[in-house]
Amino acid sequence: MESTTKNLITIEKAKTSKISQVDFNNLAFGSVFSDHMLVCDYKNGAWENPKIVPYGPLSLEPSAKIFHYGQSIFEGMKAYKDENNDVFLFRPTDNHSRLNISASRMSIPEFPKEFFMEGLKTLLELDKDWIPQTPGSAMYIRPFIFASGKGFHASPADEYKFMICLAPSGPYFSGEVKVLIEETYSRSANGGVGYAKAGGNYAGQFYPTQLAKAKGYQQVVWTDDNTHENIEEAGAMNIFVRIGDTLITGPTSDRILDGITRKSVLEIAAAEGIKTEVRTITVSEVVEASKNGSLKEMFGAGTAAVISPIAGFGYRDTDYDLPQLENSYASMLKKRITDIQYNLSEDPFGWRVKI
Numbered sequence: 001m002e003s004t005t006k007n008l009i010t011i012e013k014a015k016t017s018k019i020s021q022v023d024f025n026n027l028a029f030g031s032v033f034s035d036h037m038l039v040c041d042y043k044n045g046a047w048e049n050p051k052i053v054p055y056g057p058l059s060l061e062p063s064a065k066i067f068h069y070g071q072s073i074f075e076g077m078k079a080y081k082d083e084n085n086d087v088f089l090f091r092p093t094d095n096h097s098r099l100n101i102s103a104s105r106m107s108i109p110e111f112p113k114e115f116f117m118e119g120l121k122t123l124l125e126l127d128k129d130w131i132p133q134t135p136g137s138a139m140y141i142r143p144f145i146f147a148s149g150k151g152f153h154a155s156p157a158d159e160y161k162f163m164i165c166l167a168p169s170g171p172y173f174s175g176e177v178k179v180l181i182e183e184t185y186s187r188s189a190n191g192g193v194g195y196a197k198a199g200g201n202y203a204g205q206f207y208p209t210q211l212a213k214a215k216g217y218q219q220v221v222w223t224d225d226n227t228h229e230n231i232e233e234a235g236a237m238n239i240f241v242r243i244g245d246t247l248i249t250g251p252t253s254d255r256i257l258d259g260i261t262r263k264s265v266l267e268i269a270a271a272e273g274i275k276t277e278v279r280t281i282t283v284s285e286v287v288e289a290s291k292n293g294s295l296k297e298m299f300g301a302g303t304a305a306v307i308s309p310i311a312g313f314g315y316r317d318t319d320y321d322l323p324q325l326e327n328s329y330a331s332m333l334k335k336r337i338t339d340i341q342y343n344l345s346e347d348p349f350g351w352r353v354k355i
């Protein structure tokens with residue numbers, strides 16, 4: 001098999017491409033994968049030999065600690081193609097920094113920045129034809145690390161795998177989202193792992209989310225584990241509330257993940273002259289604002305959907321509807337961010353990185 005080394009990364013190309021089997025006009029989110037993936041192993045105390053290989057199944061020890069003790073973290077990012085076929089990333093070094101914040105918390109060895117950035121670029125160049133170009137579509141990028149080391153002893157593994165897989169994805173339509181303000185279950189806790197992108201955080205969300213779905217809501221709004229009086233996140237997205245003309249989001253903490261979309265929204269809003277506040281948001285102030293008509297918008301913010309408007313919320317057996325606005329902050333902010341991502345506007349913040 002052909003094997004070349006480009007800078008740091010060894011490349012073993014797929015014998016045939018699967019690209020002709022893919023309908024790029026009907027891409028679901030994150031369910032089709034490109035021809036190649038990147039794999040880098042941690043052994044004998046070091047990350048070594050990142051290599052790109054054909055996308056395919058892995059072989060693992062049944063005692064690999066990922067299966068038993070859940071040492072697993074991930075990132076979510078996108079590559080965007082403009083009409084000139086140029087490819088861009090959005091704030092990619094922030095994803096690398098956060099990967100290592102998650103790694104430290106889960107006792108996973110930190111991953112070197114040059115392997116991350118070079119690996120990403122080399123993989124995207126190789127599978128460039130897989131990056132969709134239709135508006136709203138992008139290449140969803142999933143870097144992740146898990147414990148591949150073996151043994152039933154409940155301690156950190158001695159071997160890990162870092163991987164990057166690419167999933168060409170269509171626009172992420174969440175539809176009309178009604179959310180349930182959750183008072184029984186918690187996503188995260190003081191001193192816990194809520195600020196890490198750890199796989200187990202998601203596993204723990206599925207059950208309460210299923211219960212909310214059975215009641216007719218699409219998503220859960222998480223409140224603080226201690227009092228359940230403060231609004232923290234919407235599903236796996238950061239949450240914003242607009243009361244009057246002020247845009248409010250909670251402060252990042254042990255419990256609230258430091259989203260890259262969240263901080264981009266804050267910076268763009270400020271540049272647009274919108275008053276922003278980063279402070280605790282109470283459930284009672286949101287209910288009160290809804291009753292007196294000053295609650296204008298609520299939306300989630302995250303890489304997959306960018307901005308996901310919330311149409312209404314349920315709290316203690318009462319439903320509250322959000323107004324339908326002509327000129328919402330949500331649609332303006334989404335357009336500003338995606339225009340930067342797709343190279344359709346200037347990038348005064350220096351967030352766009354050309355591949």
Ligand SMILES: *Cc1c(COP(=O)(O)O)cnc(C)c1O
Binds near residue numbers: 233235238258302303
């Ligand atoms: C990934 C994630 C977000 C959003 O982060 P982005 O960097 O904007 O994609 C928000 N909350 C949680 C819990 C997350 O896992």
